[in-house]
Amino acid sequence: MASLKDVAERAGVSRSAVSRTFTEGASVAPATRARVLAAAEALGYRPNLLARSLTTRTTGLIGLVSNNFQNPAFLEIFDLFTRGLQERGLRPLLVNLTDELDPARSVGLLRQYSVDGVIVASSTLPTAFARAFREAGLPTVLAFGRVGGLPEVDVVAIDNVAAGRLAAETLLSRGYRRLGFLGGPEGATTTQDRLAGFRAVAGDVTPRFAAAYTFQAGRDAMRAELAAPSEAYFCGDDVLSIGALSALREAGLSVPGDVGLIGVNDMAMAGWDNIRLTTIRQPFAEIVAGVLDVLAELLRTPDKAPEVRVFPCALVERATLRR
16 A cells, blocks of 8 residues: 555655545645646555544544334434534444444544544433533434424434324324323433324323334334224334334234224334334434534534534324324
């Protein structure tokens, strides 16, 4: 592999001139830049990012932290985040905090890799983790977190209370009266907020909580309802809805003929021909772009006050509710 020294000798410039040419924002004369780039192209030179970090004291690494790896929706979300970061010249470091209980240990893990910032992409990881990252001096953005109130960290998400209200309004408008709520883990802020919004419109429904945001958890939760099912259910996530749909079909019940279902997220699988789930769309691409914009601001101005950016959700009509 060609080295920085090789490029400098071929271009007839100093090594520092080569280094400045490949350092964003560094000052270098246009003629010098042109010679360096031509020499680098001829030699097939690529700058060593790890070596550069010793000089710039930045790594370009962004910790992408989550604990939702069993939810297929996060495959779409991670795809958007990793591509978006790479397009901005940053490098994602995927960190799995499933079963992690100690925020301090997670801070130590991220510091080991000298990340420049952190994206927490989770609705079930306690907010103490995002707060700990910020308090440790790491620019931190919480994606899909709770909105409302005075934020302790930057948050980019939908209003999950509004999503719950929309679900209840939709079910009532279709003539359903005995409504059920099948949510994710009871401690997740998304579950709490979606249930609060749902109850604000539908009344004091008795909720059932799934153990996790997984297909099997949704299937098991719906099986527990089959002795006396409601007319329609708001499932607090698409993957839970698909598990519930499987349990209903296995029991010989038709959807939406016997039981109606509405989910949240509008992940790709929800639109498959054998599923066709009516759901509330969470705009993943817009939320991810918003997170990356906020992160860019934090990297420029680390001491800026935390803010909340809220994106609207919308009904996506398919085939699991009666018209």
